[in-house]
Amino acid sequence: MSWLSNIPPGIKNIFKPKDDNSDGLWTKCPGCGEMIFQRDLDAAHQVCPSCDHHLAIGPAERLALLFDNGEFEEIDLPEPVTDPLKFRDEKKYVDRLKENRRKTGQQDAMRAAHGTVDGVTVVAMVQSFRFMGGSMGMALGEAMLKAAEAAIERRAPLIVFAASGGARMQEGILSLMQMPRTTIAVQMVKEAGLPYIVVLTDPTTGGVTASYAMLGDVNIAEPGALICFAGPRVIEQTIREKLPEGFQRSEFLLEKGMVDMVVRRADMKATLSKLIRVLVKERRQGVASAPAKATAPAKIAKLPKPKTTALKETPKLDKAAE
Numbered sequence: 001m002s003w004l005s006n007i008p009p010g011i012k013n014i015f016k017p018k019d020d021n022s023d024g025l026w027t028k029c030p031g032c033g034e035m036i037f038q039r040d041l042d043a044a045h046q047v048c049p050s051c052d053h054h055l056a057i058g059p060a061e062r063l064a065l066l067f068d069n070g071e072f073e074e075i076d077l078p079e080p081v082t083d084p085l086k087f088r089d090e091k092k093y094v095d096r097l098k099e100n101r102r103k104t105g106q107q108d109a110m111r112a113a114h115g116t117v118d119g120v121t122v123v124a125m126v127q128s129f130r131f132m133g134g135s136m137g138m139a140l141g142e143a144m145l146k147a148a149e150a151a152i153e154r155r156a157p158l159i160v161f162a163a164s165g166g167a168r169m170q171e172g173i174l175s176l177m178q179m180p181r182t183t184i185a186v187q188m189v190k191e192a193g194l195p196y197i198v199v200l201t202d203p204t205t206g207g208v209t210a211s212y213a214m215l216g217d218v219n220i221a222e223p224g225a226l227i228c229f230a231g232p233r234v235i236e237q238t239i240r241e242k243l244p245e246g247f248q249r250s251e252f253l254l255e256k257g258m259v260d261m262v263v264r265r266a267d268m269k270a271t272l273s274k275l276i277r278v279l280v281k282e283r284r285q286g287v288a289s290a291p292a293k294a295t296a297p298a299k300i301a302k303l304p305k306p307k308t309t310a311l312k313e314t315p316k317l318d319k320a321a322e
């Protein structure tokens with residue numbers, strides 16, 4: 001045993017590089033392999049100046065980029081029961097959570113905030129891949145419902161920046177139950193006549209792709225993002241065929257009609273702002289013209305029904321979770 005292994009982890013952390021992918025000063029671009037000066041990368045909001053590869057961006061920076069003057073107010077998210085299954089793999093799930101909370105300074109993978117985008121009030125959610133691979137557990141389900149309620153309360157559009165490895169296996173069936181729960185959250189926003197926009201970032205996979213991440217009125221993807229249910233390696237092994245170039249990447253999915261737009265990070269705010277204006281105006285016009293049509297009022301009257309059942313169902317799921 002060398003003397004190095006006797007150093008307590010607290011001291012080791014001081015000398016550890018800031019991020020796994022960088023030595024603090026230089027970062028190797030996963031797209032072109034070039035070494036980029038960290039300051040240049042920060043100035044370009046984590047987009048490679050040489051090849052335009054979009055690297056991961058922190059949730060706080062993402063929110064600051066979206067909201068006017070980088071100002072926003074975080075929405076307090078509920079904390080559900082921790083580790084209901086007393087799960088343990090190589091580590092205890094509770095220890096894993098603690099470690100990720102310390103690493104990211106977040107309670108769980110999802111963060112929510114409200115602010116204005118070109119003067120329009122917006123509720124936005126950002127999923128952090130650094131927190132246990134952005135996995136979807138009970139906390140995420142709660143966060144989606146809370147953000148949906150916040151959007152309805154403020155009559156604001158809801159934007160979700162998704163990044164996830166899928167459902168959180170440490171929560172077993174309870175994590176899978178978040179697929180219908182998050183879908184209910186999206187439905188609540190839609191029934192209130194508010195726009196719901198998804199921005200798919202690298203990577204968005206598994207149960208997240210199979211629920212709220214594909215339900216946007218508009219589904220936007222960042223360039224080169226991996227977006228899939230099962231990953232390319234799994235598919236390749238199952239069908240025993242070589243997959244085409246760029247399979248399951250944003251541009252490929254745009255061509256196949258799975259996503260509506262591929263938008264560069266630099267153009268994201270302007271695009272979202274334009275979309276919000278169009279969608280909000282469209283919905284307002286829809287409501288205003290509704291009384292003129294004979295069938296429209298009946299449609300509107302029917303709307304609250306599924307909403308109340310959805311709300312009744314949610315606490316039931318909570319009890320099951322406890």
Ligand SMILES: [Zn+2]
Nearest residue numbers: 029032048051
């Ligand atoms: Zn590059």
